[in-house]
Structures are given as structure tokens and as C-alpha cells.
Amino acid sequence: MAQKDYPLDYDYLEETLLQLLAIPSPVGYTDAVARYTAGQLEAMGIPYEMTRRGAIRATLKGEQPRPARAIVAHLDTLGAMVREIKSNGRLGIVPIGHWSSRFAEGGRLTVFTDKGQVRGTCLPLKTSGHAFGPEIDTQPSSWDHVEVRVDVPARSAMDLEAAGLRVGDTMAFDPQPEICQNGYIVSRYLDDKAAVAALLTACKAVQDGKLVPPVDVHPLFTITEEVGSGASAALHGDIAEMLSLDIAIAAPGQNTDEHAVTICMQDMSGPFDYHLTRKLIGIAEKYNISHRRDVFRFYRSDSAAAVEAGNDIRTALIGFGADASHAYERTHRRALAALTRLTTYYLMSKPVARRDERMLGSLDGFTEQLSPEDMVVPSNPLPLPGDFLTHDPKAGGEPE
Known part of the structure; x- marks a missing residue:
């Protein structure tokens, strides 16, 4: 479309983000956040389907059904689980997802028991300087060296069990969250609720503007990304392109910035699709969307899960620039705005290749990375074997 910009409801974005953050959703405990997201889609008049466990596949009908595209963000977050009812009246825990116990220490939390909820605090094994002196600074940092003090009268394992606490209880x-006047947004679990809010805002822009994408678009909301399986479900054969929206890592040695959207070129699962990635870069450049390119060495997303599940689709990853991933994360309104704008423009763009509407086809219409005219032979090519010989080898003797 020739339209230069799509009106985006940033108030809706921030309000939705805060509402999402208020709903606990560690992996395995995502029913409530799935219900909330389904409610948002219903309010916008967007049809959707849910898998058995609660992943959501919505549909924005396009001018043509194929080659369809998916845009995915994950509803699940990190968390913890009770692994031990300790004799001292505290709980031993293990993480849900991959994160450091350093960022659990001191955190307030809710334990979801079979019968209700119990509040508590995650603490190191040695907490009081008045009791342990310098030992509180020298104790190791690991999940084996933290425990949860629940806010019930408990001095023994029996007391904890009487309060309804059991091994396997989930913790959130x-x-x-805090939204600062200067635009910074700080919270646990911006990964990936900020991207969910951005995707819902892009969907709202389409519905509010009565826009029709060139092809069918399927917003996907997954529930197990933090443990690796993510978008392995809810896809179907018509989907040819999949764009993952997730956190992007601002840190020393990275090119990501907290005030921009990042277009990831590669993560630990390998390079993303060349053509889809360059398409996103082209959109960002054309519409002056603040963006960075980056490579993430210790990172995987819904895209990896989709490909590993056997889906032959083009994948790409874009994210809101953020500091301190899987800890107290921080991003900026500008990054969320850039992510939402890039998502909306991509949603309304033509597919990478019309040929992608079929899973298998001929060479006709196949993409090109290096055209024949680019494959120019150097003016001084490297010598071939034998070029250094200055005599006839059949004559015998050594070459000069």
C-alpha cells in the first residue's frame, strides 16, 4: 500500500502490557494469560483457534489465502517449582526455564498450591548479617543455595504440608513493573509480554483501519517458548513465512540498542532466512524505523522450535532492544514503538516469493541471493595447477 504510516494505539500497547504483566504465566501455568489474550482478540473481532494446551492461532484474512504468514510471540514466562519440602519449614526450588538464581534472590512471589495461593520470598540460605556475618557475602550463588520462606507459620515440613504446600507447586x-516518565519500562517478564502487547497492537491497527493484508496472516501466541518447544504447534502447511517477536539483547559486544527494534541475523540455531531478513531491513529503512542488526550467540526463539518440528518455512526474528534479559529487564517506549511499526508494515507487505504458496515446485520463481552478473571472474585469476611450470614435464628434469 502507498500509505506512509499506520495509526498505532500506543496507549493500548502500554495498558495491555501492564495487564499482561499482572497475570502470572510461568511455563505450565498459562491458562489465565491465554484466556486474557483470547479475550483481546474477541474484542477486536479477530477469529482464533486454541490448541489443547492453550496456544492460540488467530487469523487476519488477506486478499489471498496463500502463501500465508505467521507472526508469533510467547505468553509464557520464567518461574520456579517446589522440589523439596524442607525440614526447616522452607521450600527448596528449581527454575522453570533458564535463568540465574542471582535474580531470584530477594524476589517476592506467589506459590500456587492445589487449594489456593501462598505468598513468599526467595532468600539465600544465609540471609542475616547479624547471624552469619561475612558468610552472607561468600556463600555460593545457585539454585541449591536459595530457598523460599512462605508467609505461613511453618517451622517444619509437617507445618508446610498442613498449609497445603507440595512438591511440584508452581511459583510466579x-x-x-515501572513505566518511567522518560520512557523507560522496567519489569520482570518483558520477555515476552512486551512483544505480545506489540503484536496485539499491530492487530488492532489492522482492525481499526479495516485493512486487508495481501495474504492471510496468522498471529500466534505460544505457551512453551521458555523451555524450547514454543511454535512447534499451531502451524499448518499454508504458512510459508514466520516472524518471531521477542526480546533483543543489549549488552557489551552486541549491536542492539534499548531505543530501537533489532533485526536478528543469526542465533544459536543458525542464520535466519536471507530473503525474509533483508525484506525486514528494507521495510525499516524505507519507513525510517529505528533499527539495529545483531547476532545472538546464546539465544533461541519460537522460530527454532518451528523449524526443528519439521516445518519448511522461512523464519526471521525481530525484537525490542532490552537490557538484562531474564533478570529485571529494561526497554524503552521507542523500542516498543519501533517493533510495533515494523510488525505492522510487515503484516501489510507482500510475501517474499509468490512461489512459496506451494511447498514443492520447479526452479521457476525461485529466489536469488547471487545473480549471474554478480559472479564475475577476477581479472587476475589464481593460477591453476601446472601454471608455474616453465618446461615440458614430459622432457624430464626439474622445472625452472
Whole structure:
């Protein structure tokens, strides 16, 4: 379309983000956040389907059904689980997802028991300087060296069990969100609720503007990304392109910035699709969307899960620039705005290749990375074997 910009409801984005953050959703405990997201889609008049466990596949009808595209963000977050009812009246825990116990220490949390909820605090094994002196600074940092003090009268394992606490209970840490006047947004679990809010806002822009994408678009909301399986479900054969929206890592040695959207070129699962990635870069450049390119060495997303599940689709990853991933994360309104704009423009763009509407086909219409005219032979090519010989080898003797 020739339209230069799509009106985006940034108030809706921030309000939706805060509402999402208020709903606990560690992996395995995502029913409530799935219900909330389904409610948002219903309010916008967007049809959707849910898998058995609660992943959501919505549909924005396009001018043509194929080659369809998916845009995915994950509803699940990190968390913890009770692994031991300890004799001292505290709980031993293990993480849900991959994160450091350093960022659990001191965190307030809710334990979801079979019968209700119990509040508590995650603490190191040695907490009081008045009791342990310098030992509180020298104790190791690991999940084996933290425990949860629940806010019930408990001095023994029996007391904990009487309060309804059991091994396998899920824990959600308080997100503690804060939106600063200068635009910074700080919270646990911006990964990936900020991207979910951005995707819902892009969907709202389409519905509010009565826009029709060139091809069918399927917003996907997954529930197990933090443990690796993510978008392995809810896809179907018509989907040819999949764009993952997730957190992007601002850190020393990275090119990501907290005030921009990042277009990831490669993560630990390998390079993303060349053509889809360059398409996103082209959109960002054309519409002056603040963006960075980056490579993430210790990172995987819904895209990896989709490909590993056997889906032959083009994949790409874009993210909101953020500091301190899987800890107290921080991003900026500008990054969320850039992510939402790039998502909306991509949603309304033509597919990478019309040929992609079929899973198998001929060479006709196949993409090109290096055209024949680019494959120029150097003016001084490297010598071939034998070029250094200055005599006839059949004559015998050594070459000069």
C-alpha cells in the first residue's frame, strides 16, 4: 500500500502490557494469560483457534489465502517449582526455564498450591548479617543455595504440608513493573509480554483501519517458548513465512540498542532466512524505523522450535532492544514503538516469493541471493595447477 504510516494505539500497547504483566504465566501455568489474550482478540473481532494446551492461532484474512504468514510471540514466562519440602519449614526450588538464581534472590512471589495461593520470598540460605556475618557475602550463588520462606507459620515440613504446600507447586515471581516518565519500562517478564502487547497492537491497527493484508496472516501466541518447544504447534502447511517477536539483547559486544527494534541475523540455531531478513531491513529503512542488526550467540526463539518440528518455512526474528534479559529487564517506549511499526508494515507487505504458496515446485520463481552478473571472474585469476611450470614435464628434469 502507498500509505506512509499506520495509526498505532500506543496507549493500548502500554495498558495491555501492564495487564499482561499482572497475570502470572510461568511455563505450565498459562491458562489465565491465554484466556486474557483470547479475550483481546474477541474484542477486536479477530477469529482464533486454541490448541489443547492453550496456544492460540488467530487469523487476519488477506486478499489471498496463500502463501500465508505467521507472526508469533510467547505468553509464557520464567518461574520456579517446589522440589523439596524442607525440614526447616522452607521450600527448596528449581527454575522453570533458564535463568540465574542471582535474580531470584530477594524476589517476592506467589506459590500456587492445589487449594489456593501462598505468598513468599526467595532468600539465600544465609540471609542475616547479624547471624552469619561475612558468610552472607561468600556463600555460593545457585539454585541449591536459595530457598523460599512462605508467609505461613511453618517451622517444619509437617507445618508446610498442613498449609497445603507440595512438591511440584508452581511459583510466579512478582514482575514489579515501572513505566518511567522518560520512557523507560522496567519489569520482570518483558520477555515476552512486551512483544505480545506489540503484536496485539499491530492487530488492532489492522482492525481499526479495516485493512486487508495481501495474504492471510496468522498471529500466534505460544505457551512453551521458555523451555524450547514454543511454535512447534499451531502451524499448518499454508504458512510459508514466520516472524518471531521477542526480546533483543543489549549488552557489551552486541549491536542492539534499548531505543530501537533489532533485526536478528543469526542465533544459536543458525542464520535466519536471507530473503525474509533483508525484506525486514528494507521495510525499516524505507519507513525510517529505528533499527539495529545483531547476532545472538546464546539465544533461541519460537522460530527454532518451528523449524526443528519439521516445518519448511522461512523464519526471521525481530525484537525490542532490552537490557538484562531474564533478570529485571529494561526497554524503552521507542523500542516498543519501533517493533510495533515494523510488525505492522510487515503484516501489510507482500510475501517474499509468490512461489512459496506451494511447498514443492520447479526452479521457476525461485529466489536469488547471487545473480549471474554478480559472479564475475577476477581479472587476475589464481593460477591453476601446472601454471608455474616453465618446461615440458614430459622432457624430464626439474622445472625452472
